[in-house]
Amino acid sequence: MAKDMTLYWGSGSPPCWRVMIALEEKNLQGYNSKLLSFEKGEHKSKEVMDVNCRGQLPAFKDGKIIVNESYGICLYLEDRYKSKGTKLIPDNPDEMALMHQRMFEGLTLFQKMAQSLFYTRFVPENERHASAEERNRGELREEVQRWENYMKCDYLAGKHFTMADVIVFPVIAFLFRFGLCEEKYAKLAAYYKNLKDRPSIKSTWPPSWKDSPGMDTLKSL
Amino acid sequence: MAKDMTLYWGSGSPPCWRVMIALEEKNLQGYNSKLLSFEKGEHKSKEVMDVNCRGQLPAFKDGKIIVNESYGICLYLEDRYKSKGTKLIPDNPDEMALMHQRMFEGLTLFQKMAQSLFYTRFVPENERHASAEERNRGELREEVQRWENYMKCDYLAGKHFTMADVIVFPVIAFLFRFGLCEEKYAKLAAYYKNLKDRPSIKSTWPPSWKDSPGMDTLKSL
Numbered sequence: 001m002a003k004d005m006t007l008y009w010g011s012g013s014p015p016c017w018r019v020m021i022a023l024e025e026k027n028l029q030g031y032n033s034k035l036l037s038f039e040k041g042e043h044k045s046k047e048v049m050d051v052n053c054r055g056q057l058p059a060f061k062d063g064k065i066i067v068n069e070s071y072g073i074c075l076y077l078e079d080r081y082k083s084k085g086t087k088l089i090p091d092n093p094d095e096m097a098l099m100h101q102r103m104f105e106g107l108t109l110f111q112k113m114a115q116s117l118f119y120t121r122f123v124p125e126n127e128r129h130a131s132a133e134e135r136n137r138g139e140l141r142e143e144v145q146r147w148e149n150y151m152k153c154d155y156l157a158g159k160h161f162t163m164a165d166v167i168v169f170p171v172i173a174f175l176f177r178f179g180l181c182e183e184k185y186a187k188l189a190a191y192y193k194n195l196k197d198r199p200s201i202k203s204t205w206p207p208s209w210k211d212s213p214g215m216d217t218l219k220s221l
Numbered sequence: 222m223a224k225d226m227t228l229y230w231g232s233g234s235p236p237c238w239r240v241m242i243a244l245e246e247k248n249l250q251g252y253n254s255k256l257l258s259f260e261k262g263e264h265k266s267k268e269v270m271d272v273n274c275r276g277q278l279p280a281f282k283d284g285k286i287i288v289n290e291s292y293g294i295c296l297y298l299e300d301r302y303k304s305k306g307t308k309l310i311p312d313n314p315d316e317m318a319l320m321h322q323r324m325f326e327g328l329t330l331f332q333k334m335a336q337s338l339f340y341t342r343f344v345p346e347n348e349r350h351a352s353a354e355e356r357n358r359g360e361l362r363e364e365v366q367r368w369e370n371y372m373k374c375d376y377l378a379g380k381h382f383t384m385a386d387v388i389v390f391p392v393i394a395f396l397f398r399f400g401l402c403e404e405k406y407a408k409l410a411a412y413y414k415n416l417k418d419r420p421s422i423k424s425t426w427p428p429s430w431k432d433s434p435g436m437d438t439l440k441s442l
Contacts, residue, residue, distance in 0.1 A: 126350070
């Protein structure tokens with residue numbers, strides 16, 4: 001089954017990573033794993049553009065079926081392979097509701113993170129303002145604090161690992177990779193450390209992170 | 222069942238509207254509908270903040286269960302009330318895949334739209350640049366053209382109405398409300414006109430749109 005699947009991905013990208021975690025959790029190992037380099041522009045190659053006309057990673061094929069957008073791929077895998085591997089959408093209505101909410105609040109966390117960390121990548125030089133950079137950093141701080149306050153259980157939506165963790169864990173890992181303070185955000189750090197060794201996460205850890213040190217951009221956040 | 226549900230919403234907001242369409246499609250009429258005014262800041266009232274600490278609409282309660290984020294609410298309703306009303310996630314794998322992809326590409330369409338239409342709302346005066354406004358408009362044009370090219374069938378994911386339509390139709394309606402050219406984007410216009418009279422959409426049409434003319438901001442897009 002998984003041998004007919006192909007995933008195009010880039011190392012360290014939270015959207016790519018979450019799909020790899022979902023594939024592991026659904027026991028869909030053995031897919032064709034195509035690691036591409038953003039730096040070399042390989043995500044704009046014809047091979048990728050044929051699958052994803054946006055030239056974005058992840059791009060995914062399941063046999064002849066194409067599905068892109070990281071949230072879309074994760075939910076497709078759960079809907080299509082419901083009975084395989086980990087059940088990622090809980091039946092319990094409370095957990096189901098919280099899972100859906102956290103999953104989509106994850107979009108805001110990612111957006112605030114990208115907006116602050118990649119300001120100079122997204123904004124042309126002549127349009128940059130110190131006031132905007134400061135505001136973005138303030139918004140990221142507020143958002144991260146919100147998630148710190150959310151942490152009451154072992155997982156994002158309660159006592160069980162769910163799709164919310166598949167989706168949001170890579171973003172939280174990214175924050176720590178960029179130096180987020182483990183003492184100030186102690187609950188998020190505990191969550192991060194707890195999940196780091198989960199097989200689906202350990203086996204998909206970004207290869208580019210293994211041999212290089214992290215950054216300290218968010219040390220004082 | 223629905224009488225124990227409460228939806229806080231604002232008129233004309235695509236995120237609010239999609240939840241109302243989902244409720245109709247799932248035959249969950251009769252919920253407590255609380256129409257609030259963004260202009261009066263009612264989305265920051267204690268009543269809303271108690272349900273959604275972000276002070277954002279839509280905010281939603283199903284009995285004692287709280288679930289926010291418009292995509293989250295829509296998927297929660299489908300997962301929880303699977304057997305009621307319209308089946309919004311197709312079983313056919315091709316349609317299922319396309320539905321998931323279009324649903325999440327809808328985030329990009331919405332983001333490009335908001336970034337262009339509400340530039341002055343989001344960017345403080347001293348940080349505004351004509352070059353940014355122009356780029357935003359160009360990106361919106363490219364995105365809308367992409368969706369125009371996508372339209373091959375009656376619905377966004379094929380021959381049937383799915384969650385992709387629930388989620389994205391309000392964004393497309395918003396574009397036409399702001400003057401998008403029906404001749405230039407003929408397939409999107411046909412889709413818009415075809416769905417306008419669907420009961421779930423007609424009965425939830427933004428009340429603030431009924432008695433006031435649209436804008437022509439996007440006329441030349």
